[in-house]
Amino acid sequence: MINFANATFVKSCPSRNEKPQDIxxxxxxxGRSNVGKSSLINALTNRKRLAYTSSKPGHTRLLNYYDIDGKFYLVDAPGYGYAKGGIDLDKLFSEMMASYFTNNTELKLALVLLDGRRTLTLDDKEIINYLFTYQIPFYLVITKTDKLNQSEKAALNKHLNEYHIPAEQVFYTSSVQPKTLVSLQKAIEKNL
Ligand SMILES: Nc1nc2c(ncn2[C@@H]2O[C@H](COP(=O)(O)OP(=O)(O)OP(=O)(O)O)[C@@H](O)[C@H]2O)c(=O)[nH]1
Ligand SMILES: [Mg+2]
Known part of the structure; x- marks a missing residue:
C-alpha cells in the first residue's frame, strides 16, 4: 500500500536532463493551465501547500518532482494553452514535453486532466497523441466536479462519449472532496 500522505517536494527542473539523481x-x-494539476497533487497527498496553486493561469512553469512514499515521483508539468507577456509558453511547453517523453523509460502513467466544464482542446489531443506514440498508459482525470450542475454533467458525458474513451480510463474528481480520489489512488498504484 502506498501512503500518499508521505510526500515531499524534490526539485523543479527546466527539462528532464535536470531530473532527480535518484531514479x-x-x-x-x-493539462491546460488552471485545470487543477497542482490542486490534485495537494489533494492526493492530503497536503494544503505541497504544490503551489493559483487562480491565475500559467503558475507552474517547470517540471516539479514530488516523491510519494519513496515509491515513485508525481511530476507536475506546466500548463498549456496560455501565453503571457510575449513569452511563448506553448513553445517552451512543446520543447519541454518533447524532451520529457523521449527515452523516458521511468514514465509509467500519465494523468491527463480536463476541467469538467470544458471540452478537450487541440493541445489536449496533441498530448494524448504523444502518449499513444510513446505507448504510455494514461487516465483522463475530470477535475472540479464539485462545480458541475446536472446539465454540465450531461454535456460532459456526451462529449466523452464522442471520444470513445473507455469508462475505466476516466476518473471524476474534485480536489475539495477527498473521497473522489480513492479510486484514482488505487489505479495509480496498480500501474507502478
Ligand atoms: N472548486 C474547485 N476548484 C478547484 C479544484 N481544483 C482546482 N481548483 C481551483 O482552480 C484554480 C487552479 O488550480 P491549480 O491547481 O493552480 O491549477 P494548475 O493546473 O496547477 O494551473 P497551472 O499551474 O497554472 O497550469 C485554483 O484557483 C484552484 O483553487 C476543484 O477540484 N474544485
Ligand atoms: Mg500548477
Missing amino acids: KTEVLIV
Whole structure:
C-alpha cells in the first residue's frame, strides 16, 4: 500500500536532463493551465501547500518532482494553452514535453486532466497523441466536479462519449472532496 500522505517536494527542473539523481518510476500530471494539476497533487497527498496553486493561469512553469512514499515521483508539468507577456509558453511547453517523453523509460502513467466544464482542446489531443506514440498508459482525470450542475454533467458525458474513451480510463474528481480520489489512488498504484 502506498501512503500518499508521505510526500515531499524534490526539485523543479527546466527539462528532464535536470531530473532527480535518484531514479524512480514517474507519473506525469498534464493539462491546460488552471485545470487543477497542482490542486490534485495537494489533494492526493492530503497536503494544503505541497504544490503551489493559483487562480491565475500559467503558475507552474517547470517540471516539479514530488516523491510519494519513496515509491515513485508525481511530476507536475506546466500548463498549456496560455501565453503571457510575449513569452511563448506553448513553445517552451512543446520543447519541454518533447524532451520529457523521449527515452523516458521511468514514465509509467500519465494523468491527463480536463476541467469538467470544458471540452478537450487541440493541445489536449496533441498530448494524448504523444502518449499513444510513446505507448504510455494514461487516465483522463475530470477535475472540479464539485462545480458541475446536472446539465454540465450531461454535456460532459456526451462529449466523452464522442471520444470513445473507455469508462475505466476516466476518473471524476474534485480536489475539495477527498473521497473522489480513492479510486484514482488505487489505479495509480496498480500501474507502478
Ligand atoms: N472548486 C474547485 N476548484 C478547484 C479544484 N481544483 C482546482 N481548483 C481551483 O482552480 C484554480 C487552479 O488550480 P491549480 O491547481 O493552480 O491549477 P494548475 O493546473 O496547477 O494551473 P497551472 O499551474 O497554472 O497550469 C485554483 O484557483 C484552484 O483553487 C476543484 O477540484 N474544485
Ligand atoms: Mg500548477
